Amino acid sequence: MENSTISIQDFHKYINAFLTISNDLLDEWKLNTIDQNIENNKFLTKKQVVLLRNPADPDLQIIATFEYHLVYNISYAVPVLCFNIWRQDGSRITLEEYWNYNKNLHDYNMHDTLTQMDHPVLNKPIFTLHPCKTYEILKEFLKTSKNPVISWLSVVSQFVHLDLLEEYLKSC
């Protein structure tokens, strides 16, 4: 069977490399470490402000703050991309509202792809790109990339408004 998973040790190695590049680029990714004595205790976060436009009605636009989390999911043994979104007053944007603003996923089965799951480290509900699709993407990169986490992220980030600078890919 072809291997399409990543060990937690490798995940930590890959996100450390990712973080080094981010620091050089002033790209604002931050390492979060949970004190608890568990193996899955590290994840990266980044806040990014986006002007969301409703594709159906261009006049409808909101300034939204995304807080992205790059986390390891132990049961799937793959990285997952999760995020929260809020308006300028701090109130949360719901998944349904975000779907209305997201034309990138319109062609996909959004309800399967982007859903709400529990954060693998913080155990709180958070919007998540479902890990079941991650295998397919990861499988190829595991053979070819020096940093499969970055390669995978460069594919999925565009679906959820995350800007990933090209510089990251040079390390793959």
Added chain:
Amino acid sequence: MSIPLSYVPLNSSVNPSFWSKLSELKIDVYKSNEIDVVIWGYSRLIENANLPTSLLEVDSTSFNKEFSDQETYIPFYGKFINTNTIEKFKSCDKQLLINNEGMKFVERFKNGDVLKNPSLLNWFILLTFADIKKYHYYYWFAFPVPQSVTIEKVSSCNISEEFSDEMMIDFYNEFKKLNSIQTSYFVTLKINNLVYLSSLYETFSDESVLKDREPYFTFLNLSPSSNVGSQLRTFVAFILHHRPILEGTKAKFLALNLSRDKTNISLKKSTIYTLKLPEVSSIDMSTTWVGWEKNERDNMGPRLANMKNTLDPAVMAEISNDLNLKLMKWNLLPNIDLQKIKATKCLLLGAGTLGCSVARTLLGWGIRNITFVDNAVVSSSNPVRQSLFTFQDALKSKPKAQAAADSLKLICPGVNSNGYQFTIPMPGHPVGESLLMQTMEEIDKLTELIQNNDIIFLLLDSREGRWLPTLIAASKQKMVINAALGFDSYLVMRHGVYEPKIQEPKAMTCPAGFKSVDGRKLGCYFCTDIVAPGNSMKDRPLDQQCTVTRPGVSQIAGALAAELSLSLLMHEEQIAAPAFYVSKQNVNDLEIDKLNPSILGLVPHSIRGFISSYEQFSPATEKFTNCVACSDFVVRQYRDFGKKFLFEVFNNSKHLEEVAKVPKFDDLSESDIYETGVDEEFSDWAIQ
């Protein structure tokens, strides 16, 4: 020619963590005191090309003593006031507040604080009122500027006109070396084609620095590069305070905009302005300050952050629960009416194993109105079988109905659950003089509860107990779901709807091998019983009064009862939905679509299961004309005589058989019973 310079104000953005931290501080530290402290805000060093304005953000770290430095953040010094009441928030004189804070700000010019720490020129006021219980936060930001400082633009050009590419690279390298408190305001000098960045302290404490030189008063422009951020006005006020000689003269300003140019950070979007400075004699004259932020409706007024959906854990849990159901709707059942489910009120008569199991399944379905009726208290043998109770409930002998309702709230705070402890009057259980009033009240209460609910679940542990609610619910044409247990068998059924005159239903086409019964013709729990329910305690040996059931049986039957109610609720014809049953053995392809299903599939009349063989059947039974609970004779008698009739039945159950005109056994022909499943005696006396 010069024209007035126009400015773009900052735009506030609050992270949810700011509000939760404020609530925490209010509860733990400040309690009923007004909060009046310094907080930190931040803006971003690198321009976000997608946004029309720059943002000033606050989050939980805003309350830290020191600014939590991050390389790409520009610190903002904030005056934070949280009033204790909404009235104080509203009545607070905003002009007075901004003027007073403006004067204090001027003090920081004079005493040298700003000279040492130029980041203090970036400042804001935040006035809030936190209604913590409601998770409502009223707030109003101000980015104050002195009103008297007006600036005219003489000319402007891109930075590249006066700085070569090489110099710009030098510039950025020098800039990166600056401490974060120096990055927002400094003076740029060109000395022999080299870029020199001079701090405000250095510039203004030594006359010689600017002598014979053309300085660029440099500020990090907190606006997209096409505009000028309003904080330039405070910078100009500061410069004029230290160099009054510049009043009314022209000076060069560099509006620094850092942007991402592929992977590099560049100054290319920066602009050089030649400005004519105002002729204010002194910043001391600037007694009027402006800068309160407009709200989302573009009015001068506060904003309200309703954070209930974001911060209230109970609401957040409910949103997650709803999302599960919505995913089911979006992925599998586009026509399911989740609003209807949420609004449906369920009455659970009996809070034993079945009651607990039904309630939990209903919760999962999004039902949020559940009422229990039970006369017992939780006993020590209950918790292992009855999933809503704990050992503690048994120790306290809590009434089951209330304990079950409380337990539902612990599981799901959003549920509206209630419990009533009383005994449902039963046929053949005579009511003594002393209990007359109480029984009357119990009948009234039961009638009221049935009237006020949409689905009535009969989950009682005796056959007689089901009689009165069956009759009342029939009379009120309510949806009734009935479940009963044997040792290793179960019966789950819906009652047919009562109609005084049944119109002949339109003929239904039935696939081969099936028959169907219109919902208005379906029987009730008592229709297959031709004997009136009597006092079964009297007639049965003890061991039959208290049979045990296999523990899984109640879970299965409870789950089926809840599922059946949902299928029925979602059927177009509601309780009139027809029931199909297999009329011939060996029907191969079960084509559900042809059997008038609800969106959740078939809606059988009854489900009978046998755990010993793990078999299950779904027979349908027609209404029995002389049924002691749902027949027209009995319902009419109840409607005409009410409690008088009921008491006659309580005192003598045989009276029922007379009212129902139950024929003698010999008169019954076999064909009256349509039941096709396997017949089984269902014990009503199982421990539940």
